[in-house]
Amino acid sequence: VNEWPAISQLDNFTKKNYHRFMTERSVINQRGLMTPRTTQQNKDIRDEREQQILDAALSVFAQKGYGDTHIGDIANAVGIAKGTIYLYFESKEALFEAVFLRMFDAMTSPLAEAAADPNKSPGDKLFAIAQQSLAAMAAETKFLYLMMQAISTPDVGKLLEHDFKTYYDEFLTSLAPLFESLGDPQPVAAASLYLAILDGAMLQSLVGATLFDQ
Secondary structure, X not given: OOOOOOHHHOOHHHHHHHHHHHHHHEEEXXXXXXXXXXXXXXXXXXXXXHHHHHHHHHHHXXXXXXXXXXXXXXXXXXXXXXXXXXXXXXXXXXXHHHHHHHHHHHHHHHHHHHHHOOOOOHHHHHHHHHHHHHHHHHHOHHHHHHHHHHHHOHHHHHHHHXXXXXXXXXXXXXXXXXXXXXXXXXXXHHHHHHHHXXXXXXXXXXXXXXXXXX
8 A cells, every 4th residue: 555655745735735634634632643533523513514504594695685695605604615515405495494494493492382381371371472472583683584585585485385384383283272261262263363463573573673672
């Protein structure tokens, strides 16, 4: 088997890439020697990079819109090569959906928890859901712009149609019993109206970005 040439025999360009390759593939142990990364270290690095891509994609999609955003724009925002993103997401569509679902889950999980809280009355649960929804709208304006794109852009809406319908059906199912407990004769209709009011608040928060700061 041929051995690697002595580093002194390499030209400057090759030396630079050799050192970069070794740094990417190794870490420094306590003795100052180069050792291979562990499986966990590689996973942590990959997870961190994925989060960086998702964070940058959220900002770029919110700023430029889905149609005007290119993978290269997101790569530039992260400071990586365009091809690197395709190691994590197979397409712009897949990346947008991943960004959307990550933020959507972060915003809606507390609402589901509030609806299921055994220590709250039905009325208190509905108040908590509304309160948390308004707080999330004030804090996550970038995500609201993604929501607007999903509502107003057919291609984006079609991409997320299944995710929206699944969430809406599940949340409606959890809300209807609350209105039934409050004596509403049409609990499903009341739950639908309640969600429509929250949707309207979202739209209003986009028109007046500081409306729900308090």
